[in-house]
Amino acid sequence: MGDDDWDIRAAVKSCNINRPDNVVASKLYLETSLNDVWNSFDKLFAHDMTNFNGLSEIFSVIIMNQNGNQQLYLHPIQPAQFIQQSSFPPSPITVACVPPTTTKPKEWIDLQQQLDIGASNYPNFTFSMETPLIQTRTRKNQLIMITYELLQEELTNDNWRWRKYGQKHIKDSPLPRNYYNCSTSKLCEAKKKIEKSPNDENIFLVSYSGEHNHDPPMNRRNIASCNSSSKFKLPKSINILPKTSTLNASSSSSKRIKLSRDVASPTIATMPPLEFGSKNKMIVAVVEEKGDGKEEVDMNEDILMSFE
DNA sequence: GTCTTTTGACCGTGT
DNA sequence: GACACGGTCAAAAGA
Numbered sequence: 001m002g003d004d005d006w007d008i009r010a011a012v013k014s015c016n017i018n019r020p021d022n023v024v025a026s027k028l029y030l031e032t033s034l035n036d037v038w039n040s041f042d043k044l045f046a047h048d049m050t051n052f053n054g055l056s057e058i059f060s061v062i063i064m065n066q067n068g069n070q071q072l073y074l075h076p077i078q079p080a081q082f083i084q085q086s087s088f089p090p091s092p093i094t095v096a097c098v099p100p101t102t103t104k105p106k107e108w109i110d111l112q113q114q115l116d117i118g119a120s121n122y123p124n125f126t127f128s129m130e131t132p133l134i135q136t137r138t139r140k141n142q143l144i145m146i147t148y149e150l151l152q153e154e155l156t157n158d159n160w161r162w163r164k165y166g167q168k169h170i171k172d173s174p175l176p177r178n179y180y181n182c183s184t185s186k187l188c189e190a191k192k193k194i195e196k197s198p199n200d201e202n203i204f205l206v207s208y209s210g211e212h213n214h215d216p217p218m219n220r221r222n223i224a225s226c227n228s229s230s231k232f233k234l235p236k237s238i239n240i241l242p243k244t245s246t247l248n249a250s251s252s253s254s255k256r257i258k259l260s261r262d263v264a265s266p267t268i269a270t271m272p273p274l275e276f277g278s279k280n281k282m283i284v285a286v287v288e289e290k291g292d293g294k295e296e297v298d299m300n301e302d303i304l305m306s307f308e
Numbered sequence: 309g310t311c312t313t314t315t316g317a318c319c320g321t322g323t
Numbered sequence: 324g325a326c327a328c329g330g331t332c333a334a335a336a337g338a
């Protein structure tokens with residue numbers, strides 16, 4: 001098996017279907033409105049920032065897990081640093097502002113170290129992120145998942161080794177969902193899911209959870225080849241054939257579909273340092289445990305922020 | 309021989 | 324308690 005033999009053509013061919021309404025998250029509960037978000041940022045930045053041009057500044061995002069709590073860090077490139085923390089359970093999201101200063105909090109230093117590690121190993125690894133970023137958690141005790149809508153070529157920007165451990169057809173979706181875990185270390189808890197967006201043949205919904213507890217594998221031929229190649233390919237294991245084409249290809253009732261073995265083990269990015277372009281969009285979603293113990297995830301278009 | 313993929317079965321959670 | 328659903332396991336097969 002080669003590391004760089006990705007073949008997307010066969011997979012893309014049969015994906016011309018309409019997108020259901022609940023592709024990414026059927027229900028996302030918003031804790032706040034867009035105005036609330038803006039007001040919060042105004043309060044946070046008004047005193048210390050003279051050159052803040054709103055949310056048009058660029059962020060990098062990384063998920064950290066400390067003592068069982070998930071934390072989402074928004075890393076602005078400039079001019080300020082601020083950290084968004086969300087702890088589960090039980091508190092709602094809190095946003096902390098860290099004005100530009102030479103004195104950095106420990107959390108920021110830890111974050112910066114991680115970013116530096118990634119940058120030194122893979123200096124050319126970036127996502128254009130022209131699609132929403134969604135953070136969800138659908139069940140209790142389940143890790144927070146970050147879902148990206150990535151283009152085919154962005155799928156190839158991978159620094160990690162993945163092994164497929166399952167495939168399921170999801171209800172109301174004609175396309176299967178593929179499950180991967182990190183194959184570099186058995187102790188690594190990083191996982192991801194990949195499914196094809198029924199709305200756009202060039203977009204894949206990639207969800208990441210957990211963290212890598214090791215450095216990225218080195219000497220991956222496909223990193224350079226995929227980043228530089230104009231002919232992007234997908235790993236064979238990303239089975240995105242719709243039900244009608246796969247003929248019972250689901251994990252529960254499928255017969256084996258023989259595909260050409262001209263592609264390699266899947267190597268897709270996980271928790272990459274993200275760079276949002278000036279026209280990118282980000283969705284801020286809150287997963288909240290309600291008073292009755294129920295957990296609800298909801299998304300509101302009002303909070304869709306355009307960085308223009 | 310090693311690693312990855314496939315896929316039916318199983319399990320946990322929610323309704 | 325039964326059912327539906329999503330996620331994971333693990334044996335078998337393939338490269």
